Amino acid sequence: MSSHVRIKRYEGPAGGWGSVQSLFKNALKNKVRLSTLDALLHQNKKSGFACVSCAWAKPAKPHPAEFCENGAKATIWELTSKKATPDFFAAHTVTELRSWDDYSLEAVGRLTHPMRYDHLLDIYEPVSWQLAFEEIGRELKAIRADDPKKVVFYASGRASLETSYMYQLLARLYGNNNLPDxxxxxxxxxSVALPEVIGxxxxxxxxxxxxxADAIFFFGQNTGSNSPxxxxxxxxxxxxGCTIITFNPLKERGLERFTNPQSPTEMLTGSxxxxxxxxxQVKAGGDIAAITGICKSLFEREAASGGILDHAFIAExxxxxxxxxxxxxxxxxGVLEAESGLKREEMEEAAAIYARANAVMxxxxxxxxxxxxxxxxxxxLINLLLLRGNIGKPGAGICPVRGHSNVQGQRTVGIxxxxxxxxxxxLKELYGFEPPREEGLNTVDACYGILSGDVRAFVGLGGNFLRAVPETGPMEEAWPRMRLTVQVATKLNRGHLFNGDVAYLLPCLGxxxxxxxxxGLQVVTMEDSTACFHASKGRARPISEHLLSEPKIVAEIAKASLPVNPQVPWDxxxxxxxxxxxxxxxxxxxIFKDFNKRMWTPGGFEKPLSANKREWxxxxxxxxxxxPKxxxxxxxxxxxxxxxxLITLRSNDQFNTTVYGYSDRFRGVEGTRMIVFLNPADMARLGLRDADIVTLETASSDNVARSRPGLRVVPYNIPEGCCGAYYPECNVLIPLAQHAEQSKVPAAKSVPVRVVKQDGQIQLQAAE
Structure with missing residues (x-):
């Protein structure tokens, strides 16, 4: 956290000079290498590399600079000249490092050597790759002999299609489908909702x-920070002339107004x-009611005058x-207004816009x-689109905006x-083994397994699992009770500071x-949010000669822990x-016919989508x-x-758990992340003032202590009855049991909280 905290309303647009200045400051802080400038010119372009940040589509005809503020920050973050060397780890115990914040841990720089945790000295020590793989293999073999289902193989969304395919095969050859991601x-x-309704x-x-598209209806996605x-x-x-309609609790600047940094005219004129x-501004969790209100209005319009719904499409x-x-x-x-937080007139206005548009996204x-x-x-939302045939025609359809750069792709190849x-x-035919048929552990179930002690080993292919999941306190307490923890990573994060009996930190190429x-030189591939596949070729010199590629690490773990199988050509x-x-x-x-030939297709080659052909x-x-339920x-x-x-939020200086700095420019917060945004009317009702320091505590019947102290109150344009605070700092408040029905995604966008006064101290309590 910065020593200087400033809360001041930001009046500028998304993009513009604010974006340029933010990038310049970020580059200075990270001591960028000259290769970074070359890399940025090839980011998201043919013969270049796919951004390591979000999964947004790569156009066939890219802009001169086909990167955004956060994408450039991700590149700068990865190509920093700073290093987390063995000398750094020798100088800092793991206990000490636990006191560092997320930004400071990753800002140390790139990992350079394979490391093994020494419990007696409480430090990471360098180890040879050979010894690391031998011991990891020995431990995994021992657990497999007992029960292969006691190991979790987690994958973050950055791993390439090639790595992901090898990794899922490793897990299944090992004997389980424990592939949370x-x-x-x-x-x-x-992934649960769409197959049921569009196949x-x-x-x-x-x-x-x-x-x-004639109209775009936007729900719950902050494109200005998450996919600029x-x-x-x-x-x-x-x-x-396309009409864009946004439903979101907070006014996010990227969805309000934008100055394109790549337009000299806009930059010079400030247009x-x-x-x-x-x-x-629908209230948190109110989207079902808002969409239902729009649909109700459409039905009423149809009954009054006809010509609104696409009856031919519906019938067929x-x-x-x-x-x-x-x-x-x-x-x-009245109920729709109360549940959505919107007025009837607003839902009817949105319905009128929808009814006039021939193609709606x-x-x-x-x-x-x-x-x-x-x-x-x-x-x-699919119901709304179906009413006027807005699936399977140009300019229309459903568009989930994915996060990590290959999170959709790794699912495509078996994660x-x-x-x-x-x-x-x-897989049985190709590799001569009997794959496990039992359902494996997803993220929530993996957490339950770690808490109960049923999970004995965790292998993490990237990411920051322990920081990203709910129930932070109990999870950090339970993590060291595992026998083996292996983390493949490019930088240090908090998840690496809680270790099993045997623990390895393995540095990989970015x-x-x-x-x-x-x-020779290798190429990897990714899938973007629009189901197109792209080749990606690295350009920068590796930060350390001791790094191995992700495919190499996966292959060596497989060879060390599995029986020899001549049908699996790891080498x-x-x-x-x-x-x-x-x-x-x-x-x-x-899906992948002529994969090697088509991977360089400008704009990517398309995954077949049956719903686009109206095949359900x-x-x-x-x-x-x-x-609706x-x-x-x-x-x-x-x-x-x-x-x-409570809505957990990401800042403008952040991507997922990676914090690039302490500037949330669009929300006017500088120098801190310890913030809770409140509606002024709620503040008045609860007796709170601007800059009060409050504590968030979980008030639940399960006797699990959950708290987040030291949050500064900031009045903000947020619907009454809602508040916002940053992720992952507030994951500690989310009960693991509060997740989406069917999909088990943690319910981080509407955590019930209650405000109480105790001895003059305000506390926000998460209520079950």
Whole structure:
């Protein structure tokens, strides 16, 4: 945390000079290498590398600088000249490092040597790769002999398709489907919701659909901080007359107005583009009610004058229409207003805009998925699109905006705890083994297994699992009770400071670095949010000669821990990644036909999407309307007026758990992350003033202590009954049991909280 804290309203747009200044400061702090400048010119371009930050699409005709503020920060962060060497670890005990904040840990720099944790000295010590793999293999063999289901193989969303394919095979050859990943924490809700209603687990929108959309309905996604390159498509759409309607509790600057840093005219004149034509501040968890209100208005308009709904599409392609229409008819406007936080007139206005548009796109993020009824939220948005045939035509469709750069792709090639989603019979045929058929552990179940002691080993392929999951206190306490913990990483994070009896920290090449193997320079591939696959080639010199590539590390762990299988060519795959792509094609021939030839296709080559052809691979053979299970997506039932809904937020200087600095420019917060944003009316009602210091505590019946002290109150434009605070600092407040039904995604966007006064000290308590 900075010694200087400043809270001041930010009046500027997204992008503009604020973005340029932020990047310049970030580059100075990280002592960037000259190779960084070269890398940025090749970021998200053909023959270049895919951004290590978000998964937004890569255009066939890129901009001169095809990177955003956060994407550039991610590149600078990875290509820093600072190093976390053995000397650094010798000088700092792990206990001491636990007192450091997230930013300070990663800011140390890149990991340079494989390290083993010494419990007696409480430090990481360097170890040879050979000894590391030998001991990891010995430990995994011992656990496998007891019960292979006691090991978790976690993958973050950055691992390439090649690495991910090898990793899922490692887990299944080991004997389990325990393959939780970062999707379990964010968009697994999407992967559960969409197959039931349109027959595929991913969105239908391609990048060129933005050129044809008449209207875009935006729900719960802060593109200005989480996927800023998307602002190019939104700006172009807005300028040509596409109407953008946003539903989000907070006014996010990237969805309000934007100055394109790549436009000399806009930068010199300070001109801005208005992004959202209407901005409805729905309360946390109120999206189901808001969408239902829009649908109700559409039905009323249809009954009054006709010509609103696409009856031909509904008759030919849809199932469950009558039940959904009856449901909407039964809902009262008063209840819809109370649950959504919007006025009837606002929902009717949105319905009128929707009715006038021939092609409508539904865009959403974790503001829909991270709720108790997240699956219902997504499916209710699909209901809205189906009413006018907005699936399977140009400019229309559903567009989930994914986070990590290959989080969607790794699921495509088998990183899944659900065996029914993986071609196990094909793996059996190719590799001569009997794959496990039992469902594995997802993120929430893996946490329960670690807490109970059933999980004996955790292998982490990137990420910051322990920091990203709920129930921070109990999870950190339980983590060291495991026998083995292995973390593959590029930088130090808090998750590396809690270790099993045997613990290794293995440094890998970053995606932007040159990866040279036996057959020469290697290329990896990714899948973006629009289901297109792209090649990615590193350019920068590796920060250390002691780094290994992710495929190499996975292969060596596999060889050390598994019986010899001549049908699995681990060494050949490491020598030539094109051979891994041939294996992926053999496993998924319909998706990856001619993989090695097509991976350089400008704009990426497309995954086949059945819903785009109006082929519905559902139980009914049609697109399904779903009657909502509830109007509120939250665990809070609204009965207690003292209960607020806590929304966990990311700052402008952050991507997932990676904190690049202490500047949340768009929200006007500088020098701190210890903030709670409150509606002024709630502050007045609760007796709070600006800059009061408060404590967040979990008030639950399970006797688990959850607290987040030292938060500064900031009055903010947020709906009454809601408050906001930063992730991952406030993960400590989220009970593990509060997750989305069906998908088990942690419900981090509407954690029920109660405000109480105790001896003059204000405390926010998470209420179950």
């Amino acid at each position: 970062s999707s379990n924490m964010c968009h697994e809700t999407t 595929q687990p991913v969105g239908t929108v391609r990048l060129d659909d933005f050129e044809h 390159r998307m602002l190019h498509q939104l700006q172009e759409a807005a300028k040509r 801005e583009t208005r992004i959202s034509h209407r901005y409805y 392609h849809c199932h469950g229409f009558d039940d959904f229409r009856a449901y909407c008819h039964e809902q009262s406007w 539904g865009v959403f993020g974790m503001g829909l998925t991270q709720h108790k009824h997240g699956v219902t939220s997504v499916q209710t 899944s705890e659900k065996p029914e989603l993986v071609p196990l019979d094909k 995606r932007i670095e040159v990866d040279r193997q036996e057959t 050949d795959w490491v020598a030539d990644y094109s051979e891994v792509r041939n294996a992926i094609e053999a496993t998924y021939p319909e 691979k559902t139980e009914t053979g049609k697109a399904n309307f779903r009657v 509830a109007l509120s997506a939250s665990f809070d039932n609204g009965a207690d007026k003292d209960v607020l809904r």
